[in-house]
Amino acid sequence: MRLSPDQTTELAEMLHVMGDANRLRILLVCLDEERAVGAIADELSLAPSLVSHHLRLLRAARLVRARKQGKQVFYLAADDHVRSVIGDLVAHVAEPPESDHTHDDHRGGAD
Amino acid sequence: MRLSPDQTTELAEMLHVMGDANRLRILLVCLDEERAVGAIADELSLAPSLVSHHLRLLRAARLVRARKQGKQVFYLAADDHVRSVIGDLVAHVAEPPESDHTHDDHRGGAD
DNA sequence: AATACATTTGAACACCTGTTCATATATCAT
């Protein structure tokens, strides 16, 4: 199954936005239930300003949607499509690692 | 389904490595069949040096494995786990943008 | 109107990242 160059770029951009720890945490927090910016900041112990900055990128990537209510703005995963993708990812990470290692490659020195 | 802080960081790092267009292309090229560095570089029109650099990151993230044969080094997706994750992502991106929404809630004011 | 609260915005900073180039290492052939 192959992707077009455009689709590959699109996927890379999506992964790039999700590939930040704080942004991923924010996305996970408002994946299934609406969350206000302040609530997210409070739960993750992050500055509201920082959360807002990340939320803007998540919104630009169409990963979350915003709903304004009074003074607060509630964020939620954009749609079931996003929830499904994240769900798959989370499921794979939550799974135990494979034990089908025929041979172990040498430790790569990541600097 | 929630992840531990460590698992969340781990996932973010994995997404971060995949979140580069060239790196993702490289990963896709050697997802199901072994590919030598030169072959990847040739197919993607990238400098072998650049491919090697990216391959090192992919290897450090345990996303690909290397098998040396003579002068060439063949790379392949690390395991079925990785193939499954990438497969899911590709499938989601390859899907048509509209899915069967039984109820269409949250109308977005995205800029 | 003024105050307090929630969120956003922009600038500034330090840090990281992708790429290129030159060079090194390894392997095969002559």
Add this chain to the structure above:
DNA sequence: ATGATATATGAACAGGTGTTCAAATGTATT
């Protein structure tokens, strides 16, 4: 041995990125 091929490595540069701070915007309450 030399030379050619394949890959890896390191330095260096340009540009991007996350974070913080201060200030702005919007919104409800008094």
